[in-house]
Amino acid sequence: MPHTTSPTATTTGTTTPTSASASVDSLSLPWEELVTSALLGTDRRPPAPRGAPVPADAPAALLDAAALHTVRRRAGLLPAVPEARPEPAAPDPRPALPEAARHRLAHLLADRSAPSGGGRRGTAPDLTELIPQWLAIANRRGFRAPAALLPALLDAARARTDLRPQALAFAGPRGMWLAGLNPDWKFALRGSASGAPQPDLTDPDAVARLWEEGLFAERVALLDAVRAQDPPAALALLATTWPAERAEDRLMFLDSLRSGLDGADEPFLEQALSDRSRNVRATAAELLSALPESALAGRMAARALSCVHPDRTGAVASIAVEAPHECDADMQRDGVMAVPPTGRGERSWWLGQLVEATPLGVWEERFGERPADEIVALPVADDWADELHTAWCRAAARQRNPRWSRALLGRPSEPVTSGSGTASIAERSKLLAILDEGERASWVAEFIAAHGLSEAFQLLGVCTVPWAGPLGRAVVDALDIARDGGSYPWSFSGVMGLAERCLDPAEADRLEVLTATQDEQEGASPGAGGYWSEAFQRLVSTLRLRAAMEAELMG
Structure with missing residues (x-):
């Protein structure tokens, strides 16, 4: 603690004020004023009351005053009022983790900091990406979280919202009890402010x-x-x-x-x-x-049928479109937005909303009981095809209709920008999500085989993990082709990261051959061979680590 001496004698026998005595006025300042003076600087905010003389050595006066204030504040602290001891946590009947799995979780939570965004990632697995998978497996097997790791688990969930559902399920009642004692974990208290469980729903x-x-x-x-x-x-x-x-x-x-x-x-x-x-x-x-039998669906269908109908004027069956000329009050009450987004025409905007809200079975009836794939393949007059197909895509996603989803997806081998159906990757992702897991994986595997990976990242995101055999092989083969072609490996970093999380760990042995560094090819990106080798080594080591994690959680 800085001393508070009396004036110091000089060689002439007189006395001069020291910094401590000069800071007496500073002691009358509140702590917040001293902090402000320290932040702004003593030149801009001298440590003295308004109107009082500024100390000759203002920085020293500030430090002396802060030291004395600190002692005064500490000495003035009162003991905390004791609170009632919290009730014990509810029992958690789930079985304990196997010892190896407990050590693995401790390691994952201790090394959960995100890797640096720049530079090469190296060959080591990214442990931050393995925590969600570990938690998902542990929850499927019904284990309870080790009490000693609950604080680290809640800290991880606090930092990453994507972890929260699985982490809180794994934490169980003891985790919720603990969260009620620490404001930093209040995010976990969704059931009630106190962390207590939901009330009995039969009461x-x-x-x-x-x-x-x-x-x-x-x-x-x-x-x-x-x-x-x-x-x-x-x-x-x-x-x-x-x-x-x-x-x-x-x-x-x-x-x-x-x-x-x-x-x-x-x-x-x-x-x-x-x-x-x-x-x-x-x-x-x-x-x-989304309720095909609702009165609103009927009203929207009547409006849409007045705009879209078979064109019988030509020799070939086609679709004629006459978009609405106004958006009246009844249409607006039924959810049609009158004002289009910037750059969008009013009539096409209104038409899309009418078709999107119309039950898809209406079109099969309107076009002579044709199946969905035949209707989608019909030519559409006056360049209305994209607008009509886009609205049908939204309708199929909303109504979760697999027949129309298949028709609008088209064949995976067709060129992306041509053929019947939709060319939008975002719309195809929504349509794929409606199909069952096997059909979804098969369609994406064929798409990758025909078009490579550049358009497939979003499609892979809707496929069930781990990727089934044909889909996993299609991804690996496409990565191998990209490597052999001398492509920039950084362009495939997203797919490679997805493969680390989603490929079946059984693929690791088949991938081992791809970890060798290739000779630099003429015209290839400089250093691409080394980057590809590192990426495949990291993929193999991650798959093997995932396999080890699953084995440990088997007990």
Whole structure:
């Protein structure tokens, strides 16, 4: 602690003030003023009260005052008021982890810092990408988290939102109990502010009390839980407070109805079409259009059929389109947005919304019971094909219709920019998500074999992990072709990273041959051989580490 001496004698026998005595005025400043002076500098904010003389050695006076304030603050601290000891955590009956798996988790959590964004990644696996997979396997096998690793697990989930669902499921009741004792982990307390479990859903009084008094996040979680167990009860609960809810809250609550949506929800959603919020009206209309038998779907179909119909004037069957000329009040009430985005024509914007909300079975009936693939292949007059097919894609995704999804996807071997259906990779991803896992993987494997990997990254993202044999082989073969062709390896870093997470670990042995460094080819990117070798070594080592992780979790 800096000393506070009396004036110091000089050789002449007189006394001069030291920095400590000069800082007496500084001691009357509050701590916050001293901090401000230190941050701004003593030249700009001298450590002295307003109107008082500035100390001759202001920096020293500031430091002396800060030291004395520190001692004073420490001496003035009062003991904390003791609180009641928290109730013990609820028991977790799940089995303990095997010892090897526990050590693996400790290693993953200890080395969870993200790798540097620049430079070469080297050949070592990226452990940060393995934590989600480890948690998913552990949860599937029903293990409980080791108590000693819960703080590190909650810290990891706090830093990465993508980890939270799996990490909190693995943490279990003890993790929720612990989160209630540390404000840094409050993100985990979705069930209630105290971290207590949801009320007994069979107790109507407890449910009603939480619905009326709970925080917004608690109410959303409650509505989702009731909806999963008893959809009509969730709808009745929502109706009790609907008129008094804020617009943004009504929108979130309405979104909860996507789960278990059926005809029983139609009366409520029809009322929501008259909501004072435009976003609520649009969401209600979207949900109703996903119910083919709803009155809204019928109204939208009638409008769409007046715009799109068979063209019988030529020798070849085709489709004629006459887009709407206005967007009247009834259309707007049914969810049609009147004002198009910048750069989009009004009539095409209105047409797309009508077709998107029309049940797809209507078109099969309108075009003489033709199947979906034949309808999609029909020529469309006046360059309306892209607009019409895009709207059908959105309808197929919304209605989760596999027949129309296949038709709009087209054959995977066809050129991306031609052929029937859609050329958009984003739309194809949504359509693929509707198909079953095997069909999805098979379609993407054929697409990669025909077109390579440059267009396939988004498509791979919707395929089930681990990638099935044909899909995994198609990805590896495409990477091998890119390497042999002297391509920039950095262009495939995204696919390579995805392969590390998604390839079947059994592929590791087959990939070993690709880890050797190739001789530099004429015209190839400088250093590409070394980069490709490192990338394949990292892929092989990651696959083997994933296999070891799975074996450890087998017990």
